[in-house]
Amino acid sequence: MTDPIARDTVVDALVNRLRTEILGGLYPPGSYLPPERELAAGYQVTRTSLKHALVRLAQAGLLETRHGVGTRVRDYERLGGPELLPMLVRVAGPDWAAEIFDARREIGALVAAQAAARASLGHRAHLSDALTALRSAADPQQGEAEIHRLIAAATGNRVYSLLVNSLLNAYLEVGDLFRHVFTDAETTADRIEPLVRAIADGDPAQAHEEAVRYLDRTRDLMIGALK
Numbered sequence: 001m002t003d004p005i006a007r008d009t010v011v012d013a014l015v016n017r018l019r020t021e022i023l024g025g026l027y028p029p030g031s032y033l034p035p036e037r038e039l040a041a042g043y044q045v046t047r048t049s050l051k052h053a054l055v056r057l058a059q060a061g062l063l064e065t066r067h068g069v070g071t072r073v074r075d076y077e078r079l080g081g082p083e084l085l086p087m088l089v090r091v092a093g094p095d096w097a098a099e100i101f102d103a104r105r106e107i108g109a110l111v112a113a114q115a116a117a118r119a120s121l122g123h124r125a126h127l128s129d130a131l132t133a134l135r136s137a138a139d140p141q142q143g144e145a146e147i148h149r150l151i152a153a154a155t156g157n158r159v160y161s162l163l164v165n166s167l168l169n170a171y172l173e174v175g176d177l178f179r180h181v182f183t184d185a186e187t188t189a190d191r192i193e194p195l196v197r198a199i200a201d202g203d204p205a206q207a208h209e210e211a212v213r214y215l216d217r218t219r220d221l222m223i224g225a226l227k
Contacts, residue, residue: 010045014053017043022062022073023091029075033063036071060084082166089170097171101219104167105212108148111164112195112211113204115154123154124200131196134189141175141182147192151199171222181221191217 040050057063061080065071088096137143152164182188198207
């Protein structure tokens, strides 16, 4: 008998439960979920609540429903997109986090070099202002994330911005685990300042080098927090 779901946040709780069970391997890719009537009875929820939860998981790329056949778990590693990353970090653990940080390093260094080559005077001014604001930010973690968004915007390539947003969303989903890395605003700003300065100077090679150095350092700090 499956444990019943609390009724105050039934759809949200059901989405979280099913997501955890799917990503945890109870329902592996390619398998079908039990019939809706059976699932609803097991979780002690209405079929309407269950349908809402299944729709949300389908929108997230985890499920697909075929009329008259049933609801199947998608092969999300092969077919899924970056929108899955936050839930994979939350549920599937540090292995996914490590891979996300590897991608963050490679993409972040490329984006930084492109930003140094393409940034307008306005972009450079916004980056400088964001660095100044970071030094007194109430939430340095969010202030640091905003600088990454500005760096991506400075490339003039909207796809880079979407990729950076996906990577940020992936680890900010579990940002509470890393918050101690960004506790001190001055320290956070000092770490990222060489990268911002290299972009402001219009030096792509230096920006790439500083990005690798910065992203490696913060990756080690954040991965350490997961161990």
